[in-house]
Amino acid sequence: xxxxxxxxxxxxxxxxxxxxxxxxxxxxxxxxxxxxxxxxxxxxxxxxxxxxxxxxxxxxxxxxxxxxxxxxxxxxxxxxxxxxxxxxxxxxxxxxxxxxxxxxxxxxxxxxxxxxxxxxxxxxxxxxxxxxxxxxxxxxxxxxxxxxxxxxxxxxxxxxxxxxxxxxxx
Amino acid sequence: xxxxxxxxxxxxxxxxxxxxxxxxxxxxxxxxxxxxxxxxxxxxxxxxxxxxxxxxxxxxxxxxxxxxxxxxxxxxxxxxxxxxxxxxxxxxxxxxxxxxxxxxxxxxxxxxxxxxxxxxxxxxxxxxxxxxxxxxxxxxxxxxxxxxxxxxxxxxxxxxxxxxxxxxxxxxxxx
Numbered sequence: 001x002x003x004x005x006x007x008x009x010x011x012x013x014x015x016x017x018x019x020x021x022x023x024x025x026x027x028x029x030x031x032x033x034x035x036x037x038x039x040x041x042x043x044x045x046x047x048x049x050x051x052x053x054x055x056x057x058x059x060x061x062x063x064x065x066x067x068x069x070x071x072x073x074x075x076x077x078x079x080x081x082x083x084x085x086x087x088x089x090x091x092x093x094x095x096x097x098x099x100x101x102x103x104x105x106x107x108x109x110x111x112x113x114x115x116x117x118x119x120x121x122x123x124x125x126x127x128x129x130x131x132x133x134x135x136x137x138x139x140x141x142x143x144x145x146x147x148x149x150x151x152x153x154x155x156x157x158x159x160x161x162x163x164x165x166x167x168x169x170x
Numbered sequence: 171x172x173x174x175x176x177x178x179x180x181x182x183x184x185x186x187x188x189x190x191x192x193x194x195x196x197x198x199x200x201x202x203x204x205x206x207x208x209x210x211x212x213x214x215x216x217x218x219x220x221x222x223x224x225x226x227x228x229x230x231x232x233x234x235x236x237x238x239x240x241x242x243x244x245x246x247x248x249x250x251x252x253x254x255x256x257x258x259x260x261x262x263x264x265x266x267x268x269x270x271x272x273x274x275x276x277x278x279x280x281x282x283x284x285x286x287x288x289x290x291x292x293x294x295x296x297x298x299x300x301x302x303x304x305x306x307x308x309x310x311x312x313x314x315x316x317x318x319x320x321x322x323x324x325x326x327x328x329x330x331x332x333x334x335x336x337x338x339x340x341x342x343x344x345x
Contacts, residue, residue: 038338118333120333122338124278125184129336159191161327165331
């Protein structure tokens with residue numbers, strides 16, 4: 001059974017998701033993970049699907065005429081942090097929009113082996129907002145990392161908050 | 171009216187204005203300039219009918235003043251009425267609930283924020299300086315905590331629990 005990564009891009013309208021997922025179902029593909037959002041009036045969707053068809057065949061048989069669709073084979077899931085080996089944090093950045101914010105922030109995290117596991121960015125007027133879920137190795141000096149993040153934030157004229165995830169234990 | 175002053179509505183600052191990220195200064199609630207600022211804050215709140223609360227930094231003043239009036243909001247339970255508070259301090263907070271909030275200084279976005287739904291706040295009334303204690307719940311409690319955050323230079327963006335907790339404001343009811 002093959003695993004494929006499918007991406008879908010197109011102008012947003014009612015029925016886009018129904019069309020894509022219906023076509024996948026017709027191909028016998030099972031959606032394992034998915035996420036979708038709207039980016040400037042365009043629908044952007046990413047799916048991990050499993051099924052009997054390989055990626056090339058799946059792409060050929062997917063019926064989505066007004067959408068840009070790609071499908072790639074995925075060999076195996078990769079884990080950058082061992083289960084339970086990382087610590088979760090939420091990073092927020094907000095400030096005036098300018099090029100290079102994500103690259104500057106993510107480079108600081110990468111220096112310490114920090115892994116961004118989820119991210120959303122939004123631009124509204126002059127205000128640019130970045131929210132990211134970050135997993136850090138346990139041995140990281142978090143105070144030092146926060147000082148480096150603050151320094152980068154000052155250069156970007158942006159406010160940065162970096163705090164541990166506080167999961168609700170119910 | 172605050173201390174007999176009518177007040178003048180002021181422009182609301184939008185993020186990323188640096189005043190919105192700064193910690194504010196305590197005030198003397200009986201000082202004439204503070205009473206005037208409180209009246210301006212209330213006049214601005216009355217003009218901005220889409221929001222039930224404002225804090226002084228949003229009108230360009232780095233002082234510990236907040237104004238709120240949640241009587242007309244459909245999700246209100248308690249309401250203390252139309253109030254301006256000087257040097258408000260959160261004395262107790264309990265019954266934490268997530269909820270989606272907008273902000274008059276961030277017109278395009280809303281965010282999921284965890285807030286206490288029952289709070290007690292101590293403060294002083296501008297003008298007389300009389301101490302007051304507010305017991306608030308539900309939307310009024312959320313609104314007051316949102317304004318208290320402004321006094322500490324915090325926006326809803328600093329409170330989101332994760333990357334998927336930020337939303338475009340699509341509906342007016344998000345506020």
